[in-house]
Amino acid sequence: MPLAHVQPPFRRLAGLILGSLALLAAAPATAELELHPRLQTSLPAIFPGMSAERLNVTEIAPPPELPLTIDLTLRANNLWDRLRNGFAMADLNDELVLHYQQWYQNRPEALRRMIERSRPYLHHIVEELEIRGMPTELALLPMVESSFNPMAHSPAAASGLWQFIPATGKRFKLEQNWWQDERRDVMASTSAALDYLQTIYDMHGDWHLALASYNWGEGAVKRAIEKNEARGLPTDYPNLTMPKETRHYVPKLQALKNIIGNPETFARLGLPFIANQPYLATAAAPRPMDVKIAARLANMTLEEFRHLNPSHNRPVIKADTPVVLPADRVDTFNENLANHQAPLTQWQAYAVKSAERVGEIAARFGVSTAELAQVNGLPGNVRLAAGSKLLVPGSANQDGLQRMLGMESSPAIIQPEPKARGKKGKLTAKKTSAKNTAKGSRPVSKAKPVSSKKAPAKKPQKK
Incomplete structure (x- = not known):
C-alpha cells in the first residue's frame, strides 16, 4: 500500500472527533446529551453538581500572544529600566566586585540616600550618555566619585559630582574664578566629564582602562601598560600594577551596576523609583x-x-x-x-579709598563683619588696602558692580599689619618668626662675624 494512504492513528482519531462534533451541532438545541455508559461511569465523584446526563461546556480563552522581541524604541516609565537597557561595558568578575556588592547591600539605607541625592541629576546624565552613544552605567560613576554630592571636595582639591581637580577642569573648559567654579555646575561638569571619558577611551580602546585613567591619570595608566608590554605581560585592567585606590575603583562601579541592573535585588533592597522624565x-x-x-x-x-x-x-x-x-x-x-520691576540685585561695588578694616566697612553698611567677609571670600576682619573693591549691600553703584563682574580674581587687597612704634618714636617691626618675615628675608643675626681664615689643625698627641 502506498505510504501516502497510511493515516497515522492520531489523524484517524481527529477525524472521528470532528465527525462527532458535527452530529452534535446538527442536533436540536433541546435534545439531551446522551453519553456512552462507559463515559457515564467514568465521571469522578468529586463533582457532585455535575450530572452524568449533561455536561456543562465552558469556553477557555487562549492566552494572549507575547511579542517575540522587546521594542527598545518605546519610552520606559522607569529611569532604571532605561539605564539597564544601555549597559554596554564588559563585566568585571573578581573578589573585589563581590566584596563591594556585599558592602553596598549590607548598607541599604546609605544606598537609598545616595540614590535620592541622584534624583535631580540622573535623567540628565543618562540622556547625555545616550546622545553620545556611551555606556549608560557611566551614569553611576558619581556614586563612586562623590556619592552624588555636588559640593563634595577632596583633600586633593577635586570638586563636584565628577571630582575634577583644578588642572583637568581648566583643560576641559570649566571656569574657576572668584565668581564661579563650574566644577560644581551639574550640567557643565557632566559635559566635561563625558568629554574626558570619551577622550581616554579613544586612547585605550577599553572602558576599564579609561576608568582607571579617570582615577589615576592617563599618563600613569599608559606607563603601566608600557611596563607590562616590555615584560610580555597582559595589558588589561586586572593585570596592571596600580595604586590600591585605582584597583578598587572599577570594582565599586561594577558592584553598583550589578545591584541596580538586577530588578529583583533592586526591589528587595527597597531602592527608590525614579521617573523617566526630565527633572x-x-x-x-x-x-x-x-x-x-x-x-x-x-x-x-x-x-x-x-x-x-x-x-x-x-x-x-x-x-x-x-x-x-x-x-x-x-x-x-x-x-x-x-513682571519684576525692582532691581535684580541688592549688592553694589564699594571702593576702599584708604586702608581700613572689614569691620569698619561692615558697620557703615549695617551688616555683620562675618557676613561681609564671607560674601567677599575674606578670611576675617582683615585690613584692606586702598584700591580694594568689595560687594556691599545696596544698589547705588551698579556701574562699579559691572566692572567687578569682569574681574576673574578677588578685587580685595589685604594689607599687612602696620608696624608698631618703639620707645623713642621710631617704627619697629613686630616680633615674628623667621618663616613669617615679609618677603622671606632673614632676621639680622647679632653674632660676631666668623673669620674666613681656617683655624690651624691640631697636631695629634703622641701616646
Whole structure:
C-alpha cells in the first residue's frame, strides 16, 4: 500500500472527533446529551453538581500572544529600566566586585540616600550618555566619585559630582574664578566629564582602562601598560600594577551596576523609583541677579536653589549665566522675571579709598563683619588696602558692580599689619618668626662675624 494512504492513528482519531462534533451541532438545541455508559461511569465523584446526563461546556480563552522581541524604541516609565537597557561595558568578575556588592547591600539605607541625592541629576546624565552613544552605567560613576554630592571636595582639591581637580577642569573648559567654579555646575561638569571619558577611551580602546585613567591619570595608566608590554605581560585592567585606590575603583562601579541592573535585588533592597522624565532645565536673566532673587522668582527656597546651583561663589550671578531649575519651574521663573520691576540685585561695588578694616566697612553698611567677609571670600576682619573693591549691600553703584563682574580674581587687597612704634618714636617691626618675615628675608643675626681664615689643625698627641 502506498505510504501516502497510511493515516497515522492520531489523524484517524481527529477525524472521528470532528465527525462527532458535527452530529452534535446538527442536533436540536433541546435534545439531551446522551453519553456512552462507559463515559457515564467514568465521571469522578468529586463533582457532585455535575450530572452524568449533561455536561456543562465552558469556553477557555487562549492566552494572549507575547511579542517575540522587546521594542527598545518605546519610552520606559522607569529611569532604571532605561539605564539597564544601555549597559554596554564588559563585566568585571573578581573578589573585589563581590566584596563591594556585599558592602553596598549590607548598607541599604546609605544606598537609598545616595540614590535620592541622584534624583535631580540622573535623567540628565543618562540622556547625555545616550546622545553620545556611551555606556549608560557611566551614569553611576558619581556614586563612586562623590556619592552624588555636588559640593563634595577632596583633600586633593577635586570638586563636584565628577571630582575634577583644578588642572583637568581648566583643560576641559570649566571656569574657576572668584565668581564661579563650574566644577560644581551639574550640567557643565557632566559635559566635561563625558568629554574626558570619551577622550581616554579613544586612547585605550577599553572602558576599564579609561576608568582607571579617570582615577589615576592617563599618563600613569599608559606607563603601566608600557611596563607590562616590555615584560610580555597582559595589558588589561586586572593585570596592571596600580595604586590600591585605582584597583578598587572599577570594582565599586561594577558592584553598583550589578545591584541596580538586577530588578529583583533592586526591589528587595527597597531602592527608590525614579521617573523617566526630565527633572532639570535652565533659564537666564539679561542682567546681574542675586541668588536670593533668582530663588524667589522660581518659587523655590534658597536652600533648594543653591542645591541645584552650587557653582556660584558670590551672592550675585553674572548676566546671561544659565541657572539650573526644576523643569516645571522654568515657566514660573520666566513669567516672574518679566513682571519684576525692582532691581535684580541688592549688592553694589564699594571702593576702599584708604586702608581700613572689614569691620569698619561692615558697620557703615549695617551688616555683620562675618557676613561681609564671607560674601567677599575674606578670611576675617582683615585690613584692606586702598584700591580694594568689595560687594556691599545696596544698589547705588551698579556701574562699579559691572566692572567687578569682569574681574576673574578677588578685587580685595589685604594689607599687612602696620608696624608698631618703639620707645623713642621710631617704627619697629613686630616680633615674628623667621618663616613669617615679609618677603622671606632673614632676621639680622647679632653674632660676631666668623673669620674666613681656617683655624690651624691640631697636631695629634703622641701616646
